[in-house]
Amino acid sequence: xxxVKQNSPSLSVQEGRISILNCDYTNSMFDYFLWYKxxxxxxxxxxxxxxxxxxxxxxxxxxxxxxxxxxxxxLHIVPSQPGDSAVYFCAASKAAGNKLTFGGxxxxxxxx
Amino acid sequence: GAGVSQSPSNKVTExxxxxxxxxxxxxxxxxxYWYRQSLGQGLEFLIYFQGNSAPDKSGLPSDRFxxxxxxxxxxxxxxxxxxxEDSAVYLCASSFPGGTTRSxxxxxxxxxxxxxxx
Numbered sequence: 001x002x003x004v005k006q007n008s009p010s011l012s013v014q015e016g017r018i019s020i021l022n023c024d025y026t027n028s029m030f031d032y033f034l035w036y037k038x039x040x041x042x043x044x045x046x047x048x049x050x051x052x053x054x055x056x057x058x059x060x061x062x063x064x065x066x067x068x069x070x071x072x073x074x075l076h077i078v079p080s081q082p083g084d085s086a087v088y089f090c091a092a093s094k095a096a097g098n099k100l101t102f103g104g105x106x107x108x109x110x111x112x
Numbered sequence: 113g114a115g116v117s118q119s120p121s122n123k124v125t126e127x128x129x130x131x132x133x134x135x136x137x138x139x140x141x142x143x144x145y146w147y148r149q150s151l152g153q154g155l156e157f158l159i160y161f162q163g164n165s166a167p168d169k170s171g172l173p174s175d176r177f178x179x180x181x182x183x184x185x186x187x188x189x190x191x192x193x194x195x196x197e198d199s200a201v202y203l204c205a206s207s208f209p210g211g212t213t214r215s216x217x218x219x220x221x222x223x224x225x226x227x228x229x230x
Contacts, residue, residue: 032214043221051214096217097143097209102155
C-alpha cells in the first residue's frame with residue numbers, strides 16, 4: 001500500500017524554465033510534508049517543507065504547494081538550473097518525531 | 113562538521129557474516145532514524161529512536177536486524193547473518209521534534225553506508 005506516490009518517474013526541462021514535480025498521498029493523518037533532493041552516492045538533502053496548516057511555502061527558487069482536499073502537493077523550481085538535476089523525493093509524516101513515508105522519486109534532468 | 117555522519121561509507125561482506133553500521137546524529141538532535149534504499153527502490157523506514165528508546169521498530173525486516181542507541185547520541189545498526197537481499201544503502205537521519213513549529217521536525221540525512229553482501 002503506497003501511501004505516498006510520485007507518478008512521474010522522470011522529468012526533463014530546459015534551463016531557465018519551470019520544473020513542476022507532483023506528489024499524491026492517501027493518508028489523511030499526514031500533517032507535515034517535505035521535499036528532498038538526492039544526488040547519486042549521497043544522502044537526501046532537505047529542500048523545503050510545509051505544514052498542513054498552510055497551502056504554500058516559498059524558499060528562493062523553490063515553492064511547495066499543498067492541496068489538502070485533493071491530498072496533493074507539488075514542488076515548483078523556477079528558474080531551473082543544470083545543478084538541479086537530481087532525484088527528488090516527497091515525504092510525509094503524521095506527527096512530530098514520526099517516521100517519514102517517501103514517494104518513489106522523480107528524476108529531474110535540466111538541459112543547458 | 114555539523115551534519116549527520118555515518119561509517120563506514122562502504123561495506124562489502126560475505127553472506128552469513130555480521131555487520132555493524134554506525135550513525136552520529138547532529139548534536140542536540142533527540143530523534144534518530146534508520147532507513148534503507150535497495151537498488152531501484154524507494155526509501156524504506158527501519159527504526160526510530162527518541163533518546164535511547166526505540167518506540168517504533170516496525171520497519172525492521174527480520175530479527176536479524178537490531179539497533180541500539182547509547183547516550184542519546186550514537187546509534188549502531190547490526191545485521192546478523194547477512195543475506196544478499198540485505199544489500200542496500202543504509203541511511204541515518206536525525207531531528208529535534210517537539211519544537212514550537214513542525215519545522216524543527218525536519219529530518220536531516222547522513223551520506224549513507226552502501227552495504228554489499230556477496
